[in-house]
Amino acid sequence: MIDAPLTAVSFAPLAVALPIFGAALAFILRRKRRTQATVTISILIITLCLEAWMLAMVWGGGTYSVTLGGWAPPFGISMVVDGFSAFMLVVSSIVSLAVLLYATSQGMADGDEDGPVSVFHPAYLILVAGVSNAFLAGDLFNLYVGFEILLTASYVLLTLGGTTARIRAGTTYVVVSVASSLLFLIAIGMIYAAVGTVNMADLAAKLPDISPGTQTVLHVMLLVAFGIKAAVFPLSFWLPDSYPTAPAPVTAVFAGLLTKVGVYAIIRTETLLFPGNQLSAPLMVLAGLTMLVGILGAVAQTDIKRMLSFTLTSHIGFLIFGVAVGNQLGLGATIYYVAHHIVVQTSLFLVAGLIERRAGTSNIDRLGSLAKLSPLLSLLFFIPAMNLGGIPPFSGFLGKLGLVQGGAEMGGPLAWTLVAVSLLTSLLTLLTVARVWNRAFWRKAEDAVDPDPLLLVGANGTGGGTYDIVADEPASRYSDRGNTALLPKGMLAMTAALVLVGVALTVFAGPLFEFSDQVAGELMDQSNYIEAVLGTSEGHTR
């Protein structure tokens, strides 16, 4: 394995090393904002190309591993590239690149007024490094380290600027994340005590030998730790509490990536470490509750960002549903749905950021006239919103269709209940986004409760007439800006790009579904993974 020929996969560690190197560079360049932005963006583009190359290599199937430092597995650290991890890497890098460009454009438009943004770029790169590390990790402890890297970076990003609201939100987030990490670490300690290894391939080979009771304990501990990170009910309370206060690009990238890393870890646990769907029934119940409780929370919200945070947790339920179903159809649909959800949820949060800029608030009670003021913005909201609601022919519909088919194939009262719950959740999602559409975009701003002067001025063309008095008092942070500063071209362009990626997921659904189905097949046969890391399908014998 050490003398393996040089292939795309040999460069897998660079997907982690490059962003960290870039973070150091960006930190040195913190006084030169433009250079810093250029460095960050180019590092991310290089990483994306590298990951696309890896994806191209595993597109036809196959699992490869890289051994770091030449230590033979299971003693050394290995990184594993298979269809699933490469796919997740590429999707996450596309999203993080788009959000970074959005944030940079926002920074360029705003100048230096928004506080210590010089730490944004380094922290962002470290976040990307952590996410890549978690996706590539071939052993549990490296997965833990990956989680910690991304979490620490996310603490910094979430409390950016250190305002009262952000510190308050950050407290909940940090404490919950630390608690989940400690639980994960406890689980690792237990697993090491029981099995004597932390290498995932080695674990997969050896875990079946220990007693079923111990297996269940370890299984549940891992699921609880990952469940907090993935925001599965009842461990999801922290998410809608902490996400909305962060700056729009930060919320967007968190919504896209962080919970999905948790879902990724759950999928690995369920397919590689503890295959056989032993906990399928409890997972199904939790999936159903995640969907329902999340979406009912979303219905009650008036703030777009909070509403989106609730739909985010609600749709994690769909992913858990697919994992719990556990057949190839369900798992394949889950993989497709993860990609769809990352892209769509991130674009919606970016749009929410734009709405907040344009209208001075993201509270739907105070919004109105946006369809008239900015048709492009409403289009950018409309497409991902319909996508999220699962309207055909969008990718949300296709993903849900796959999940429902998976559930139907599984059969049984529980699976059918879950199918019904998922359809109900889709309807309620549609209701929440339709409410935002009706209020923020469709109705007249005059009908809103205490609308921002920005909306009234724009809606009446010149800003003259009855609203002169209101317009003279700039009530919001952005009201002293011209129209171009309200909606910078770069931010619009990046949101549009991400919406287009979402549409591309629909257009290329055929090959993508084929790919995710094949990946699901690979995931369900552990021997691929074990063989790739350890060289034999029996595992390492002591």
Added chain:
Amino acid sequence: MSTNITLLIVMGVLFAVGFYLLLERSLTRVLLGIVVLGNGVNLLLLSAGGRRGQAPLYEESLAAEDYTDPLPQALILTAIVITFAVTAFMLAMIYRSWVISRADVVTDDLEDLRVSQQSTFDFEEDSPVPEDTTEFDGDVDLDLVPVKKPKGKGPRA
């Protein structure tokens, strides 16, 4: 695998104290809880390595099981560094919270309170539709209206 019972008891105490402190409202205590818990987890990792043996330096005469397992110690080292970073960050956050609001307690989310107290009546969606405000008022040609005039006040009234 044999374990050290004293270490286990200490670990249990650390976990109990840590989780208790974690549930406090004062951030400083939460931080202490995290530190204590972190040490409890480190002890757990240490016990996971099995019983004590010779230093893990290769020696021909020694059988494999006589060495101390070095891996948990490497894991602990990493865990300590991570806890250290998190502690530093939390201290900075507590200090910031103190500077801003002269308090280190976790406050309730205002938006949460607002949502929980909002009325179930939504003005826009739940208010009765006024009868007389049709937009076609005035320009409706009465001759073209179907002869439902007599009972026209029925459903809408």
